[in-house]
Amino acid sequence: MNDTHCTYTDESAGESSADGKGCRKRRRQCKRGGTCKRLVDLDCGETGRIECVDCERRTLHSMGVRPGRRIEVCTKHPFDGPVVVSVGRSTVSLSRSHARQLDVVTD
Amino acid sequence: MSQSPTVLLMGHPNVGKSALFNRLAGASISESNYAGTTVEYTESQLALDDGTVPIVDVPGTFSLEPKDRAEAVAVEFLEDASDPIVVCVVDATRIERGLNLVVELLDRGYGAVVALNMWDEARQQGVDVDAETLSDLLGVPVIPTVATEGVGVDDLQSTLDGAQSSSLAAIRERLPPDGSDLGGVADGSGLDGPVDGSNPAARWDLVDAIVESAVTYRETAPSLADHLGRLTVAPKTGLPFAVAVLYGLWAFFSAVAGFFTDGYFVPLFDDHWLPWIQTAFPGEGGWLYFLLVGDPAATNSFEAFGVLTSGLFVAIGVVLPAILALYLVLALLEDSGYMARLAVLLDAAFHRIGLHGYAIVPMVLSFGCNVPGVAATRTLETDKQRFLTMTLLSVFIPCGAQLGVMMSLIPQYTGYILLYLLAGFFVFGAILNRLVPGSSPEVAVDIPPLRQPRLANVGTKLSLRLRGFMTSAVPFVLAGVGVVNLLYLGGAVDWLATALGPVLSGWFGVPQETVPALIAGFMRKDLAIAQLSAISMSPFQTVMSVVMVSIYFPCVATFAMLIKEGRTSGGVLRVVGGALATLVAALFLWGGLLRLGGTLLGVA
């Protein structure tokens, strides 16, 4: 069984903000090689299994975006706009910075 | 258990809490602000077998670890209430997320009843929940409900006395022992570790185990609504649809507001109320008369300038219908789930100025009337965002009345004027975003499925909003008119006109005759524009002066709202002072730029 348990280098309860401050966590490299990507690097329609949710993990967790779940990218909005994903039967719009910090293992 | 417990309706946003609340609540529903915040909640009285208890529709929260003000208020309700009965409303179609909240509540020791709402939709979408098994597992009553139809509400009410607390350890013991079925979910902490607030992963494991036992998923094809939901949030298909919706919103507003204002309130006030009060009110010629009734020779309610004439007219005849039309459309958009999609489509544009997609709500409202637009900023998260939005709207967004007059008098320029103002909105927004201290947190937005808006829901929301507006905003508007009148009496306005005249004509190149129109714009900008069109000016001067009227000062009603909202958004002085500073800067810089452009192009 794959190890999908995230190890956090830095306990951070901060929110990420539009001005880039608040998320003190440095983005770690994915544990695995080619199949593990950042959410923001996926194309529309691609699916995968969530590996790790960095900043704001508790908020996203309670919305259903949590490790081990299947995630599908619905749309990516231009001009650095939000990324709309569906996890289970929920649809959530994530900001680009959230999407950069979410690692997904693609199928 | 019997010392007046409070019933708290808790749950995620968009699970139908309000619909359930409306079903359970008695006749008297009141909406209030949580002390010291702009977060609103509704409460009423619930009739149980042995008397009535207060019931509160708590703001939606995703978890008991709050991420924003509204959620923090929800948690405070929970903690402050003595012996609350929590009705946790869960969206049956997205049952895992809902159960996560239920488990959190039980973990903290609260007595709960689970209302499994949207039961009918769950069946259609292939989510079959065995409510009895779920209830046995959780140790609390689980009632399937369809709040919009009223199904299950009576059952819910009768079980409220039986709300129990439960412990997570007990739940775990009741789960079937085949742990091998739980493959694929987060491990490491397993089910043996402590399940408490500091270990959300373990809590989710528990939720997954519960779902495994009590819920079966059937494969169903996506429905039309599911497809529509995707199409409306994707940019290529969603943006044209958004244009249609926004156009429809605007046209609806114009039709309804125009119907009430121009069709009925104007003749009512001008032909009946005004002449009557002009003769009936005693002491003609005295200052009290002037303050309350205004100019005795005035023939329309606008020019009269009295608190009881112009003030009432503006508040009831102009702003009230605008509010009615706008809040109706807003309620429809929210209830159908489209609002979230609109916010996502426009999010990228707003990010540049430190706001996010939901700022579209106050902005769209302001195109109808700035007053509800400013009021709507209270939904934004931080003081900085609220200040930014309020200021930008009142300076750069022309209200419906203004736009209407612009389009009938100078239709060929209206489009360009509007574009110039919108450009100013974003440019100044970007500048202010850097100057104003504070943060603009990013949000993840939950997008509910598209649903048919229910008339009952919309009706209740509307009447609450209207009532709130009438009681809170109207006094401010009337006071504002009174103050303006005092200024007139004191001669301050005349002094301003003579002092500013040379500045205005010098910097902006408009003739001195426009000054009275600009002063009049303080009351109602649309009539100021009408007055301007009567002055003979070159086309460029007309455009210039219209832009000036739009920017230079919010109408008295909006100004009153700014003061009112400023109190809860960082202090009146800071908000109003900042707004005025921005206004002056915008007027001179953006207006000056326009003049410069005109001179360079040779049309000034």
Place this chain on the structure above:
Amino acid sequence: MRLDEAYFGLLGAAVGLVGMLAVARGLGLAVPDPQPTLAVLTVSGTFLLWRGVILLSAGAFYLYGATEGLEDPSMRARVFMASLMIWIVAGVDLLGRLLGAIPGGADRWVASGSEILAAMGPPYSPAVLAAPLVLAALAYRSQGGSP
């Protein structure tokens, strides 16, 4: 499915063309109003440019759906969405006319029934004419599962 593909294809072309006309007139280009030749249709009024954009997009969606094949439920949804756009524009147009006609003016509170009816008569804007034609899309509500 072939019949509805042909139907919406034609409709899409027609709506799209009228949309282009509206956009052109909205931009101020010297294109005449079709009303003299086609008494029921008039391409004029406020926000003409935006209405033209909406019509043009709706027409494009119809054509896209018709060419991609309406067996695909997401294409049917696209056609339904385009119809929603047309109904919104048509609906507020008619509402505006109705609400504009009801107040009676200087001497009466409510205008007479015949006056109101007269205000609702032709010529109509393109969306109003298209609205009944696209009612066919309602059939997709039950096909794709009820919302």
